[in-house]
Amino acid sequence: MSFSRCLRSGDRPALWVVLDAAVLLRSVGVPVVMREQLPHLLRVAAMPHVTLHVLPFDQGEHDVMGGSLTLLTMPDGSGTACAEGAHDGQLVEDDTDVRRFALT
Numbered sequence: 001m002s003f004s005r006c007l008r009s010g011d012r013p014a015l016w017v018v019l020d021a022a023v024l025l026r027s028v029g030v031p032v033v034m035r036e037q038l039p040h041l042l043r044v045a046a047m048p049h050v051t052l053h054v055l056p057f058d059q060g061e062h063d064v065m066g067g068s069l070t071l072l073t074m075p076d077g078s079g080t081a082c083a084e085g086a087h088d089g090q091l092v093e094d095d096t097d098v099r100r101f102a103l104t
Contacts, residue, residue, distance in 0.1 A: 069083050
C-alpha cells in the first residue's frame with residue numbers, strides 16, 4: 001500500500017512529523033513540483049490523525065541535522081527508532097535507547 005493510501009485508509013496510523021524549515025525552501029525538482037509541495041503538506045496536516053510541525057531556523061543546531069529519525073510506537077507501547085544519515089542507518093529496538101531518541 002502506498003504511503004498516501006495508507007494515510008487515507010480506515011486503519012490509518014497516527015502520524016507526527018517535524019520538518020526542518022530548510023526542506024520547505026530548498027528547491028528540489030521542477031518548479032511545478034515545488035509549487036505543489038506546500039499545498040500538499042497543508043492538506044495532509046489538516047487530516048485529524050496528522051500533526052505537522054516545522055522546526056524554524058532560529059532553533060539552531062539539533063541532533064538529527066543531516067539525517068532523519070523515524071520513531072514507531074506500537075499499540076502495546078513498545079517502540080522502534082530508525083536513525084538515517086546520508087550513508088548509513090541504525091535500527092534501535094532497546095526501550096531505553098528508543099526513549100533517548102524520542103527526547104532528541
